[in-house]
Amino acid sequence: MVNLAGYVPVRWTVDTLGWQGTEAGITTAVVRQRVLDTLRPGQVVLMHVGAHPEDGSTLDADALPGVIDDLQARGYGFVTVPELLAEGP
Helix, strand or coil: CCHHHCCCCCCCCEECCHHHCHHHCCCHHHHHHHHHHCCCCCCCEECCCCCCCCCCCCHHHHHHHHHHHHHHHCCCCCCCHHHHHHHCC
């Protein structure tokens, strides 16, 4: 059904869990470590940049600059989803 609507499904390889907010014990350090613990070429990281509805935290957005620094320090780069799909398997 998704493909018939002209969309291509993309599955993430790691969810930072930042969306759970500080109420669930998640911190920006946890977000960064979840990405690093599962790091591999082609990784697709699921992050939410909105605020948690109850505690107001924005953990993924707050952690993003550090995640970018961490990945670049390890020699990784970034591509858009269309670029990723053009590369193929």
